[in-house]
Amino acid sequence: MADRSKFYIGGAWVEPSRRRSIPVVNPATEETLYDMAVGSAEDVDAAVAAARAAWPAYAATTREERVALLTRIMEIYAKRMREIGVAVSDEMGAPLGFAERVHAGAGLSHFMTTLEALKAYPFEERLGAAMIVREPIGAVGMITPWNWPLNQVACKVAPALAAGCTMVLKPSEYTPTSALILAEILHEAGVPPGVFNLVNGVGPEVGAAISAHPGLDMVSFTGSTRAGIDVAIRAAPTVKRVTQELGGKSANIILEDADFEKAVSGGARHCFGNSGQSCNAPTRMLVPASRMDEAAAIAAAVADSLRVGDPRAKETDTGPVANRTQWDKIQRLIESGVAEGASLAAGGPGRPQGLNKGFFVRPTVFANVTPEMTIAREEIFGPVLSILSYKDEDDAVRIANDTPYGLAGYVTSGDIARARAVAKRLRAGNVNLNGVMNDRRSPFGGMKQSGNGREWGRFGLEEYLEVKAIGGWGE
Numbered sequence: 148m149a150d151r152s153k154f155y156i157g158g159a160w161v162e163p164s165r166r167r168s169i170p171v172v173n174p175a176t177e178e179t180l181y182d183m184a185v186g187s188a189e190d191v192d193a194a195v196a197a198a199r200a201a202w203p204a205y206a207a208t209t210r211e212e213r214v215a216l217l218t219r220i221m222e223i224y225a226k227r228m229r230e231i232g233v234a235v236s237d238e239m240g241a242p243l244g245f246a247e248r249v250h251a252g253a254g255l256s257h258f259m260t261t262l263e264a265l266k267a268y269p270f271e272e273r274l275g276a277a278m279i280v281r282e283p284i285g286a287v288g289m290i291t292p293w294n295w296p297l298n299q300v301a302c303k304v305a306p307a308l309a310a311g312c313t314m315v316l317k318p319s320e321y322t323p324t325s326a327l328i329l330a331e332i333l334h335e336a337g338v339p340p341g342v343f344n345l346v347n348g349v350g351p352e353v354g355a356a357i358s359a360h361p362g363l364d365m366v367s368f369t370g371s372t373r374a375g376i377d378v379a380i381r382a383a384p385t386v387k388r389v390t391q392e393l394g395g396k397s398a399n400i401i402l403e404d405a406d407f408e409k410a411v412s413g414g415a416r417h418c419f420g421n422s423g424q425s426c427n428a429p430t431r432m433l434v435p436a437s438r439m440d441e442a443a444a445i446a447a448a449v450a451d452s453l454r455v456g457d458p459r460a461k462e463t464d465t466g467p468v469a470n471r472t473q474w475d476k477i478q479r480l481i482e483s484g485v486a487e488g489a490s491l492a493a494g495g496p497g498r499p500q501g502l503n504k505g506f507f508v509r510p511t512v513f514a515n516v517t518p519e520m521t522i523a524r525e526e527i528f529g530p531v532l533s534i535l536s537y538k539d540e541d542d543a544v545r546i547a548n549d550t551p552y553g554l555a556g557y558v559t560s561g562d563i564a565r566a567r568a569v570a571k572r573l574r575a576g577n578v579n580l581n582g583v584m585n586d587r588r589s590p591f592g593g594m595k596q597s598g599n600g601r602e603w604g605r606f607g608l609e610e611y612l613e614v615k616a617i618g619g620w621g622e
Contacts, residue, residue: 158340200339390600
């Protein structure tokens with residue numbers, strides 16, 4: 148049973164340096180689930196000291212030892228999938244089946260792909276007369292968000308463990324329990340004391356302390372671009388490595404030769420998935436100008452078909468968004484779309500009919516959106532789709548790239564060669580063709596203000612390694 152009153156530091160559950168707590172709220176009911184202890188800079192100091200003390204011995208472990216450790220973690224994790232799913236569903240509102248299958252499953256998947264990468268990774272290789280050695284970077288700070296709680300934790304913790312790093316994690320204060328369960332899993336699997344440490348808290352205190360801490364060699368952050376900038380500024384004086392996976396406003400280009408019904412409906416469902424709370428969601432759908440009305444009708448039918456409600460109900464397709472702040476922001480942006488002249492094809496402001504409490508949002512489709520509208524510029528992070536029109540392929544690429552973000556892109560065409568050519572022109576770290584999603588072994592991360600660095604598989608592992616050249620190695 149997760150203990151929300153303590154932190155995990157140095158291989159033990161410890162009391163906070165100061166007794167303070169905040170409520171964790173169920174977004175479906177707006178009722179408090181429980182109180183969670185929040186930490187301070189003193190707790191971060193203790194966690195960093197534990198991580199630094201543990202690092203020399205853990206960095207010296209062999210590949211085989213770390214393979215065995217990850218294998219044990221996965222075995223224990225698999226037994227607690229249901230518990231993780233329940234925690235995610237209760238705290239961020241995902242439908243229970245989706246939370247267990249996709250949210251909890253994503254965390255396990257990252258351990259699996261990291262293990263696969265670890266088994267084959269070339270930590271040493273010859274280059275001429277030099278030996279190139281890849282060594283663990285050291286002690287790492289990790290700050291993770293609420294929208295994919297354990298997915299984002301696992302895709303940092305797994306490669307850090309595989310690389311030989313120690314770590315201090317601050318999960319989101321909105322979704323703490325799945326990370327606490329993971330701490331229990333790591334403890335049971337035999338992760339050495341001090342290798343993994345967890346301090347709950349809020350960004351301005353615990354997150355800020357992690358970002359600026361001189362005892363950390365790296366900070367890995369996932370969250371908003373605004374918060375990512377703050378992390379980078381705080382980290383700059385200590386010149387630590389900063390990797391960031393930030394916001395997105397991803398374009399979904401549907402070319403005129405695509406299977407239109409399939410492409411539009413699939414794109415809309417992807418946009419509305421996880422209640423629209425995915426940084427790589429295809430929130431800007433680009434269609435030929437002559438087919439705007441057709442696209443709007445197809446997307447609206449998808450929106451209208453979604454059953455929004457209690458995450459514990461089997462028939463529910465879409466749960467609430469995660470918190471009041473997010474709900475208010477989404478309502479403001481939906482209202483801006485109406486005010487700025489976009490055509491409301493489905494949904495709109497307020498809660499869905501029959502729901503008078505909870506942070507539920509009506510799945511919303513706007514048609515005839517222009518690139519300068521607020522809903523086409525800002526990351527909404529809710530179930531809101533904007534459909535824009537383009538004149539030709541060049542215009543579609545121009546509109547897609549006309550954003551400060553560059554996390555993901557989507558292209559659908561009846562001609563795969565054409566889809567590939569368009570994909571190469573998009574300024575995005577991930578581009579998916581014809582509805583096929585990226586394998587978790589491929590790199591995930593963004594360009595421009597969507598961040599820097601990559602996660603997942605071998606590319607994620609490499610972020611936690613330093614490269615050393617030893618010249619004159621000889622035979």
